[in-house]
Amino acid sequence: MKLMVNHQTHYQYSETASNSIQYIKMMPQTDGHQRVHSWDFSIPGQYTTQKDAFDNFWVTSTQRYPYQQLTIMVQGIVEIDPHCEVAMQKSALHPSIFLQPTAMTMCNREMLAFAHDYVKHMTRAEFQNLAAAVLNYIPYQPQVTEVHTAAIDVFKAHQLGGVCQDHSHVFIAMCRGLGVPARYVSGYLYAPNLLHLASHAWVEVYLEKMWYCFDISNQIFTPHSHIYVAIGRDYYDVAPVRGIRERGGVETMHSVVQVLPC
Template identity: 60%
Template sequence: MKLMINHQTHYHYSEPASRSIQYIRMSPQSNQHQYVHSWDVSIPGVNASSKDAFDNVWMTSTQVENYQQLLIMAQGVVEINPDNLFGIASQVPPSIFLQMTETTLCNAEMLNFAQKYVPNVSLEHLKKLAQAVLHVMPYLSESTSVTHSAIQSFNDRQGVCQDHSHVFIAMCKALGVPARYVSGYLYVTDMIHLASHAWAEIWLDGHWHCFDVSNQLFKPSAHIYVAVGRDYWDVAPVRGVRTRGGIETMHSIVQVLPC
């Protein structure tokens, strides 16, 4: 299945910003699951690309001129294998994904919740846990921010794909199962939370297994991989620092269409 992606991120500042550095992870790579026919990330400034510790493409963009508007545009064509059963392979040892982060800490209430559905580790029990997480945390658009931790999201009993992934990852790690956070794009025609997306994957029996909690999808048949990490902060599409700028506002537009 060949998909065309157009991802625009618009920033506005209440006063001129300057001397900014943006770190951008918005570039998918070809692998056993997908083939990148074309891809381009456009952003003003001086740009350089490298790889991060998780083998994600990491672009650095530096600007010295003043600006009050900033547009980052990523677009291209990616062909995925809808029959693929597993997540993409990685040179990073799975044990790295047992590391707790501030965003994926698990408290006693969450661990007790997980143990009810996973008396012993198996794919079927973990799928039941994923179903239970969505049941107690219904998807609610714009209900949280990127600063929410797994504990906060579980306490709120609602969230978006990022929150579902963090909570599920936190519980899996507490159960001793390596779990990673994946950012990317999703193409599904009949669901409300589409396009720019996040999901979890767990390492079991020598493979990474997809756990898209928000959509209850357990194969990456409609997913495009962009970056993997321990949590959102390892794969954030855009992070950066700047001088001045006042109040920042941001909105994004994402389209994922068959071609």
């Protein structure tokens, strides 16, 4: 299945900004699950491309001029295998790297007890049951959390809900609390009948020497509609855009993402 991705991120500033640096991770790679036919990006200023410690493509862009608007755009065509059971198996990193707790994925006693209620024999089916329980406990609800809201805080305020990032952080925290490696994945999702579309986050869990997909927000457990862009320990390892700047006042951001069959 071929999918066309169009991702635009628009920034506006209340005052003139300058001397900014943007760290961008919005470039998928070809592997056994997906083939990148084309991928173009438009980034203001000068930029360099390299790979990070997790083998993700990483673009560093600098703007050495005054501005009040900034737009980053990527567009491309990616073909994915809808029958693929697993994805992105090749990695130079040992799975134990993804047992490391981070500030976003700490697991407290209540969360661990919650996980133990559903996972007793470390099987894929039991982790799917845990995924369903997490979504039931933390219903999908946009605009109630922020990008820096940690898993423990989401779990405590579960009745308010959360989004794919929150579901992923909570699930990763529980998996690691159980002693099972889990990693955060950013990318794109094509699923026309679901609410949580386009730019997306999900989890991969290392079971029986394989990395398995756990899309908590949509209860999808194979990557048949997913385009992989970056992997890491949590959101901060794979954030599509992060940066610093001089001045600029108040920043507002608007993002438009389309994932369409072609």
